[in-house]
Amino acid sequence: METFKGNLPTKLPGTGTSIFAIMSQMAIENHAVNLSQGFPDFPVSEELIERVHFYMKKGYNQYAPMAGVPALRQALSSMFYDNYGVRYHPDTEINIAAGATQALFTAISAFIREGDEAIVFEPAYDSYAPAVIVNGGLVKYARLQFPDFRINWESLPRMITHRTRLIIINTPQNPTGSVLRKEDMEHLQKLTSGTDIIVISDEVYEHLIFDGRKHYSACLFPELAQRTLIIGSFGKTFHATGWKTGFVLAPEKLMAEYRKVHQFVVFAGNTPIQHAIADFIGNKENYLHVGAFYQAKRDFFVERLKKSAFKVLPAHGTYFQLLDYSALSDLPEIQFAQWLVKEHKIAAIPVSAFYKNGDDHKILRFCFAKKESTLAQAAQILSEIK
Numbered sequence: 569m570e571t572f573k574g575n576l577p578t579k580l581p582g583t584g585t586s587i588f589a590i591m592s593q594m595a596i597e598n599h600a601v602n603l604s605q606g607f608p609d610f611p612v613s614e615e616l617i618e619r620v621h622f623y624m625k626k627g628y629n630q631y632a633p634m635a636g637v638p639a640l641r642q643a644l645s646s647m648f649y650d651n652y653g654v655r656y657h658p659d660t661e662i663n664i665a666a667g668a669t670q671a672l673f674t675a676i677s678a679f680i681r682e683g684d685e686a687i688v689f690e691p692a693y694d695s696y697a698p699a700v701i702v703n704g705g706l707v708k709y710a711r712l713q714f715p716d717f718r719i720n721w722e723s724l725p726r727m728i729t730h731r732t733r734l735i736i737i738n739t740p741q742n743p744t745g746s747v748l749r750k751e752d753m754e755h756l757q758k759l760t761s762g763t764d765i766i767v768i769s770d771e772v773y774e775h776l777i778f779d780g781r782k783h784y785s786a787c788l789f790p791e792l793a794q795r796t797l798i799i800g801s802f803g804k805t806f807h808a809t810g811w812k813t814g815f816v817l818a819p820e821k822l823m824a825e826y827r828k829v830h831q832f833v834v835f836a837g838n839t840p841i842q843h844a845i846a847d848f849i850g851n852k853e854n855y856l857h858v859g860a861f862y863q864a865k866r867d868f869f870v871e872r873l874k875k876s877a878f879k880v881l882p883a884h885g886t887y888f889q890l891l892d893y894s895a896l897s898d899l900p901e902i903q904f905a906q907w908l909v910k911e912h913k914i915a916a917i918p919v920s921a922f923y924k925n926g927d928d929h930k931i932l933r934f935c936f937a938k939k940e941s942t943l944a945q946a947a948q949i950l951s952e953i954k
């Protein structure tokens with residue numbers, strides 16, 4: 569194909585191949601154990617797969633309603649009521665999305681106008697900032713405090729201006745595994761009280777929380793909930809990231825704005841999968857043990873790293889474990905990650921990739937959503953590096 573010869577100003581300068589693609593490619597080329605990208609290497613529940621199959625065979629293969637299959641919205645409404653004691657109306661306050669990434673992009677597009685500001689906490693999941701920028705907004709980065717990755721509530725108020733339109737939070741947090749406490753949510757509620765600021769609360773790892781900690785969903789704080797869109801992902805909860813099915817919960821006025829954009833971005837999500845999940849989440853047993861399941865995986869991995877030179881940072885939620893390699897090397901994170909994959913056949917993600925300016929604390933992110941055999945192999949490799 570001949571190259572395009574016109575002028576091509578990019579909407580996303582500085583965006584190249586992502587570190588996830590680079591590390592995964594290096595993992596393949598080096599036949600490495602791949603703990604870089606965040607996806608499970610074990611199967612999805614047979615029962616859930618059978619439900620999808622059932623609905624496909626039954627002819628549920630055409631467009632779903634724009635807001636999502638009613639049975640799934642109803643099931644989600646009941647699930648949130650059971651888990652948090654809060655009711656979202658299935659008709660006006662719940663929308664199914666083609667994965668949380670789509671929900672996030674759509675929510676950001678619905679509220680960010682030219683010149684608006686969005687506050688993003690970093691290290692941050694990589695889709696927030698580009699969505700703000702593509703919509704003509706400005707990202708204001710608030711650093712989580714190293715090494716426990718807490719929000720600095722003293723400095724945050726100084727970042728708020730008359731242009732602040734959005735604050736995007738994520739709990740449990742990717743990549744750090746930190747979780748927001750009750751007092752964090754109360755701070756946020758107080759800080760935004762009486763303002764026009766909208767909050768996007770990315771809660772895709774809501775069930776992946778450990779050691780008896782509680783997930784403080786934004787829906788639990790009434791004044792905060794009225795300005796918040798909660799984003800969830802069934803891909804995370806049911807080990808089915810490739811199904812790209814997620815959801816948005818928000819009070820009616822915010823949901824109406826979300827839907828104005830959603831209908832032109834994707835219109836509707838996948839029909840048979842929505843029906844299948846509606847049945848599946850009807851049984852609490854199918855999601856209540858997800859936290860314990862991943863906690864056991866974290867413990868299995870970490871236990872085997874006890875004699876290694878890597879320092880284990882606390883992981884309170886998500887399926888990511890941060891490891892500090894400063895006792896082993898002075899190399900910057902990206903170089904150390906590349907050295908690991910080439911020389912030791914194990915792939916991880918440098919946390920510097922989650923910072924705009926590449927802050928480097930000599931830590932890598934390892935995904936432990938893997939079979940025990942994969943985790944044992946990874947831990948053995950890491951333990952032998954001296």
Ligand SMILES: Cc1ncc(COP(=O)(O)O)c(C=O)c1O
Nearest residue numbers: 667668669693742772801803814
């Ligand atoms: C914090 C966070 N938000 C959103 C997503 C996207 O979820 P989905 O796969 O449903 O688009 C991810 C996936 O890695 C994530 O880590």
